[in-house]
Amino acid sequence: SLRVLTGITTTGTPHLGNYVGAIRPAVAASRSANVQSFYFLADYHALIKCDEPSRIQRSTLEIAATWLAAGLDPERVLFYRQSDIPEIPELTWLLTCVTGKGLLNRAHAYKASVDKNLAAGHDPDADVTAGLFMYPVLMGADILMFKAHKVPVGRDQIQHIEMARDMAQSFNHLYGEHFVLPEAAIEESVATLPGLDGRKMSKSYDNTIALFAPREQMRKQIAGIVTDSRAPGEPKSTEGSALFQIYQAFASTEETAALAKAYAEGIAWGDAKQLLFERIDREIAPMRAHYESLVNDPARIENTLRAGAARARELSSAFIAELRQAVGLRNLG
Numbered sequence: 001s002l003r004v005l006t007g008i009t010t011t012g013t014p015h016l017g018n019y020v021g022a023i024r025p026a027v028a029a030s031r032s033a034n035v036q037s038f039y040f041l042a043d044y045h046a047l048i049k050c051d052e053p054s055r056i057q058r059s060t061l062e063i064a065a066t067w068l069a070a071g072l073d074p075e076r077v078l079f080y081r082q083s084d085i086p087e088i089p090e091l092t093w094l095l096t097c098v099t100g101k102g103l104l105n106r107a108h109a110y111k112a113s114v115d116k117n118l119a120a121g122h123d124p125d126a127d128v129t130a131g132l133f134m135y136p137v138l139m140g141a142d143i144l145m146f147k148a149h150k151v152p153v154g155r156d157q158i159q160h161i162e163m164a165r166d167m168a169q170s171f172n173h174l175y176g177e178h179f180v181l182p183e184a185a186i187e188e189s190v191a192t193l194p195g196l197d198g199r200k201m202s203k204s205y206d207n208t209i210a211l212f213a214p215r216e217q218m219r220k221q222i223a224g225i226v227t228d229s230r231a232p233g234e235p236k237s238t239e240g241s242a243l244f245q246i247y248q249a250f251a252s253t254e255e256t257a258a259l260a261k262a263y264a265e266g267i268a269w270g271d272a273k274q275l276l277f278e279r280i281d282r283e284i285a286p287m288r289a290h291y292e293s294l295v296n297d298p299a300r301i302e303n304t305l306r307a308g309a310a311r312a313r314e315l316s317s318a319f320i321a322e323l324r325q326a327v328g329l330r331n332l333g
């Protein structure tokens with residue numbers, strides 16, 4: 001059967017970009033026959049960006065509640081916390097030893113930090129931790145551990161999945177065919193959802209719309225989407241309109257065509273924002289109540305995650321034994 005895997009870093013509150021780029025397609029995929037799904041909370045990855053323990057814990061709870069509220073069925077899907085699987089850091093080391101340093105030098109996130117430091121006249125690696133540099137290897141271990149074929153993600157993660165493929169190929173070349181070569185699964189229409197300011201919606205740009213903010217708060221956030229200064233009655237352009245792109249990520253083809261027509265006819269920005277709010281709310285509202293009850297029941301979430309980790313470890317412990325043997329390490333009894 002086809003194996004689908006994806007994770008979300010536990011550094012903040014889930015936003016619409018996480019939902020349309022990863023959560024919604026992943027939950028949909030998990031419902032098809034002949035698919036085995038692996039969805040997890042990337043809390044080891046969170047340590048790279050966040051040194052506040054309470055924030056990591058809160059985010060883990062919120063992201064777990066989000067997956068469940070969005071319809072993930074923990075009986076059907078392997079749903080777990082990355083740090084509950086000790087075989088993942090172990091595999092990270094095995095992969096580290098077959099990964100060229102030059103490959104990691106080319107990672108976008110690392111390069112962005114280097115460029116920022118150089119632009120500020122600092123040492124290129126000034127504030128760069130070895131964790132940031134190694135980020136793609138840890139992610140490679142996440143993916144390769146469970147032999148995932150497809151990884152549903154937004155466009156910003158494609159390079160990481162290509163690197164995981166490279167690592168799998170290097171390892172297979174040296175030690176035999178142990179790893180499956182993974183592929184990114186990208187929904188073109190939502191591959192990069194823009195945020196309030198039109199740049200990619202991202203925790204690091206502080207331009208996000210929270211997925212499960214209370215209704216009135218979501219309306220206010222949507223009212224904050226940047227638009228141009230065209231007055232009511234003046235035709236609007238859909239090209240480069242963040243509001244239009246976000247609408248498209250939630251609406252049917254017919255609804256999107258109707259909004260394009262309204263743009264051409266000069267809809268007021270305030271009215272367009274109200275339409276967007278109503279369209280998103282129609283999809284989110286039924287999940288919101290469920291989310292709130294889950295987030296207020298941490299014990300239930302904890303039990304679900306532990307049960308998921310126990311199932312995932314049946315696979316990971318058997319596989320790491322195979323890999324240890326392949327590279328010539330003694331197997332722990």
Ligand code: TYM
Pocket residue numbers: 005006007008009010017018019020021022042045138139142143151152153154155156157190191192193194200201202
């Ligand atoms: P993270 O936590 O930054 O984002 C989680 C998922 O949301 C997608 N996403 C978006 N999609 C469309 N438009 C946006 N504006 C947007 N913002 C975020 C991301 O592409 C991602 O799919 N390294 C990963 C987490 C991770 C992972 C993995 C993913 C760790 N191990 C293994 C897949 C497989 C990350 O930081 O995603």
